[in-house]
Amino acid sequence: MKMLIGGKWVDREKKIEVTNPYDNSLVDTVPAGSAEDMKAAIAAAVEGFQETKRLSTLERITILAKTAGLMEGKRDELARMISSEGSKTIREARFEVGRAITTMTVSSEEARRIDGETLPFDSRPGSQNRRGYYYRFPIGVIGAITPFNDPLNLVAHKLGPALASGNSVVLKPATVTPLVALKLGELLLEAGLPSKGLNIVTGYGHEIGDALVTDDRVRMITFTGGPEAGLDIVKKAGLKKIGMELGSNSAVIVMDDADLERAVPACVDGAFGCAGQNCIGVQRLFVHAKIFSEFKDEFVTKTKKLVVGPQRDEKTDVGPMITEGEAERIEAWVQEAISQGAKVLTGGMRRGSVYQPTILADAPLTAKVVAEEVFAPTVALFEFRDLASVIEIINSSKYGLHAGIFTQDINNAFQAIEDIDVGGIMVNDTSDYRIDQMPFGGVKLSGLGREGIKFAIYEMTEPKVVCFNL
Structure with missing residues (x-):
């Protein structure tokens, strides 16, 4: 498979073999992207944001709902991909596909609930003639880094909220399980997402990760993975928003x-x-x-x-x-x-x-x-x-x-x-229980911020205040 940069499927001479972890048999190959590829993806996402931020709420809803429908029609294919490149059993893979469809569906629903609030500016002496409100706006380019263990649903948890709120995304999927993430990107484009609104760069973290994390054009890094890598990202990221879902010993x-x-x-x-x-x-x-x-x-x-x-x-x-x-x-x-x-x-x-x-x-x-x-x-x-x-x-x-x-x-x-x-x-459940709508995250070395569609949207937007002096 090829990586997605600027609306084009891009290949490179240097390849990464994606293998079945049970017997090490070859499943497919993907390009070994470079730091230059990552910079090109970020530049494309900057352009893409000019389109995604102007999508109407209805357009965002439609794209995400259509994506969920396309995923529904490819349940078996997606499950086979997960259980070939990853270590989930085929039954676990089918369950993950169902969750990912839910994640995209709920993202489409939450797009209509990104609201604001009327503010009582006239409650302060001297401001009796003022009226106003605030609304939430997308912050820009989201850099998303995802792990191998839920290679579809955890990608959906980054992309769904980001796109529902009008952002563009540069995704770096796990090196060992990139295939199903690329397939999801294909389905999003088929559903009508602006071509530069999503960029997916495959490669080794030590070669392309810093280019994503340190770039000032990226306004947020959302990362799921180990605490050591998370701490390294925080040190390098600079002044941008950070979302971290890290490890635990539950x-x-x-x-x-x-x-x-x-x-x-x-x-x-x-x-x-x-x-x-x-x-x-x-x-x-x-x-x-x-x-x-x-x-x-x-x-x-x-x-x-x-x-x-x-x-x-x-x-x-x-x-x-x-x-x-x-x-x-x-x-x-x-x-x-x-x-x-x-x-x-x-x-x-x-x-x-x-x-x-x-x-x-x-x-x-x-x-x-x-x-x-x-x-x-x-x-x-x-x-x-x-x-x-x-x-x-x-x-x-x-x-x-x-x-x-x-x-x-x-x-x-x-x-x-x-x-x-x-x-x-x-x-009366184990620590393992989760639904995709709930706020998900931890304290201490388990992370910063919360995932879960509604809560991720809050992290990926900012409030803008509007005041009229009448």
């Missing part, structure tokens, strides 16, 4: 009154779905002492039943990690935890890029598999007795994205809601 609490028929399968899915490569996946699991043994046995039993294999197989529950290097990383982290006293209840084995779903007990709180973002099919299981004490442990993390609590006691729920320092608390 925790779930299971109280002694929890419904285990609900909690156990939810925790299995939350820990091992998408091969654990999920920023809100269950990584730290705290279970009350009264039910710990029962929960542990059921949790291990259900985990052992998961089918691990090629992601295109309909029977597969857990596919490969995105690269063999990532699988080797988690293998080393687990071995480190074992050397520090952790016990493997199931899993702990690697074959190529496939890492078996792994449950650890007695891992030290300082071990990487607990303290860092694991981003792998690995969960650490802990026993506790006192809710306040476990909340203190959860809050000791440098991250704060999502958490969950299973309980039938409203007092326990509200203690968790009020005291856990995160961006979202899921009651």
Whole structure:
């Protein structure tokens, strides 16, 4: 596939191979874009903004709604692309396509709700003859950088709100999963988006990332990825708006009154779905002492039943990690935890890029598999007795994205809601729960600002005040 710059599909002699992470077979190639390509894309987006900002609300609604319709007609193709270049199973890929369609549909709906407010200028002495209001306007060129783990929906979460509010976009998709992002760009152009309103540059982050982040013509950087890269972007970006959805080591609490028929399968899915490569996946699991043994046995039993294999197989529950290097990383982290006293209840084995779903007990709180973002099919299981004490442990993390609590006691729920320092608390769900309309983001090293269509639109616009002296 080719990259999109200035309304043209552009190729380059230097290529990046996009491979299937399960067997390393070649899926396709994309151009290895350069810093000059990125500068050309930004220049095109500057021109494109003169068109996108003048689109009527109806035109923006129509383009995004038509895009969602085109995506609906290509559900199977998009799902196959996701599960070929990425590590999601085909069933998970279909679910992501559905979410991405929702994201674009809601973006079209939110375009009609970008409103303002009448201001009472005449409330101040001497201003009795003044009348006015404010409205929100698009800020300009949005630089979007997206990760591999949701290669379609997280792109939609950047593009939908940006285009709904009249901005233009330069997108740098994940190097290993650029194909479905390019396909979405193709569908947006087919739906009538001005040709320079969206530019997609494929390439290596260390070669083209700085050109995007440091350019003064880019008015906002919206980034989803790891905290190290996020901190680097903040240092380099200069005076522009920043949106950061970074990592986490999300925790779930299971109280002694929890419904285990609900909690156990939810925790299995939350820990091992998408091969654990999920920023809100269950990584730290705290279970009350009264039910710990029962929960542990059921949790291990259900985990052992998961089918691990090629992601295109309909029977597969857990596919490969995105690269063999990532699988080797988690293998080393687990071995480190074992050397520090952790016990493997199931899993702990690697074959190529496939890492078996792994449950650890007695891992030290300082071990990487607990303290860092694991981003792998690995969960650490802990026993506790006192809710306040476990909340203190959860809050000791440098991250704060999502958490969950299973309980039938409203007092326990509200203690968790009020005291856990995160961006979202899921009651009788795991940290993994999300819908695309809600404000999504965290505190501490988990990010800045919020995603979720309505809330991203707010980040991508500014208020302009208008006052008449009559």
